[in-house]
Amino acid sequence: MFRSRSKEAQSPATEPVEDLTPQRDPQAPKGRPTPKRREAQAQRRSISKPPADRKEAAKRAREARRADMARQRQALATGDERYLPLRDRGQPRRFARDFIDSKWHVAEFFLPIAVLILILSIVPSVQAKNISLVLWMGVIAMIVVDSVLTARRLKKALRERFPDENLRGVTMYAIMRTLQMRRMRLPKPQIARGESPRR
Structure with a gap:
């Protein structure tokens, strides 16, 4: 009897402890990434991944060349040594x-x-x-x-x-x-x- 009562006395004390554990609200923004962060992470993952096919690889190569040319034009105007053509460095x-x-x-x-x-x-x-x-x-x-x-x-x-x-x-x-x-x-x-x- 004492054993069963002790179990019954302990059981209601343990139940609130389980209920008091913090539950994440799926709709609450706290603890969850914002959509902007999620988009940025997805973009970083897509950049770090190898290209899926030759078309994607060519697209990335064109974008890289375009960025390099833009930096080079800026360097030719400002004299920035980092991005100048080799003949001018x-x-x-x-x-x-x-x-x-x-x-x-x-x-x-x-x-x-x-x-x-x-x-x-x-x-x-x-x-x-x-x-x-x-x-x-x-x-x-x-x-x-x-x-x-x-x-x-x-x-x-x-x-x-x-x-x-x-x-x-x-x-x-x-x-x-x-x-x-x-x-x-x-x-x-x-x-x-x-x-x-x-x-």
Whole structure:
């Protein structure tokens, strides 16, 4: 009897303990991910999964290329070294770009002068044709002289600032930049004319 009563006395005490255990309400937001988080997790899982077929793989490759090109265009405008094309990366090349952009060069006016020479050459006048020929030869001579002097000064500055760096091709890279008008240069100039080049 005592045994049965003790069991009966204990049973109602244990039942409320089971009822007091926290139950998750399926409609309650607490403890459950929000729809935005669920969507983000599903998106991450879909990205981490390998592509299901060749069409999906091609789509992902196109999206990756598009993102890379967008970062590269931004880098060409801002000079961000992380996403620049390989030919533009490195401290020596950045210094060479600044060295060129900080000065005036004859070669950057080659395109408008060439248009003027073309106009003079089609004018039905012997004097105009002679002027265009002299102007053409004079511009070419000035470009050559300016390029030689610029290359010598740039090589000296590069050797002083980057004695342990591989400087192969940097001088030609800079000279080719002088042939472009300032507003058309890529990467965009990050320095004003007259400023000292950054290291």
